[in-house]
Amino acid sequence: MGHVLLVTSISSAWLTAGDLVDVPVDDGARALALRARAGERAALRAVYERYARRVRRFVRDLLRDSSAADDALQDTFVRVFQRIGTLEAPEQLPGFVFGVARRVCLEHRRRAARRQRHDGGAGVEVDVVDSEATPEAAYLGDEAARALDRAVDALSPDRRAILLLRCDHLLPYDQIATAMGFSVAKVRVELHRARTTLAAVLQEEGAR
């Protein structure tokens, strides 16, 4: 239920016809959200099973810090469980969950910046970014993956979140709008700008 494995027909150096792209089709999200909203424990567990790994990847991409991401993941779901009763449109469950995750990340970043200020750190860097590439990129030694990571890191937090929600988590525009608290039109504009920046950074990386 909920996920369709879509075979991409793209000829590419990386993906072949056998590679699968996991496209979430949230046809069951509505029913699940209705049950979870009613406080059904099994449904809340199902929501967790369904979104926890994606949320972990999302918060790790936003925070660029694995341990902070683990904390953010837990905070996200605690808050999702507490507030799912306020979800007005059940079909917006993915946007709701990712929206909570995004807000939790903002709070974590703010706290980290405050701690840094408190510790006497000069020049507060609000956007906490690891200097190293992500572990998976380092492990694979994949320069292209690291270039993409650097390009994604170069985006502002909002644009990074929108780009990741669209390109990595494959959320439709209306769900992204819910997650970000933006209008669909603004999501489109911000996504376009993110893509422009991403292309420019990747081109720059390629030119080196």
Next chain:
Amino acid sequence: MSASNGERRTACAFDLDALAYGELVGLDETPAREHVAVCVRCHAVHTARLREQRLFARRAHDAVDGRALPDVDALLLRATREPLGLVARVRPFAARWSAPVVGAFALLLFVHARRERGFEPALGPSVRVHVDRAAIDESAWGWGALPVSAEECVVATATCVCTTSSSAPVACAEPATAPASKVECSSTRDAALYLAADVDAVCAADAI
């Protein structure tokens, strides 16, 4: 997602993003694909989208996290125990600021109570002594010269003797006869004299 719903579809009005991400279904998809095949610009955009999709699919594939997720039951328990929303936000703030606020309030109450009892502690290095206006011999003083400064006011014996910078020492009336209205007179010494005479006099603690 697509330019459907009866609106006139012009060339290059296709949602190439939706096409690339498999969101165009049924009747919308075929004309979009046909258009992409013949339009150079849209073909380039579509190709870029597919490339982007491959990049992120590879990234997501690499980012598969085999670690176990946090225990959902522990999170459900936290969700029921932790305060929600405004309370959660206000609690750390209250914990941090309640003591200083209560302290400041108590200090205000104390100062207010002392004022009510007729004692007005003057703060700061200079000593200010408030004596009844009528404590000064009006005929000898001349109201136009008031108030006098700290250097100008010298207290001798039980009678306040004030001098002004422009005139000879001026004798003031016995403080004990002072009626209501006040004048400011300053002295660095003998402030206790006024208090001892039980006049409506106020002086700084460091002057007593």
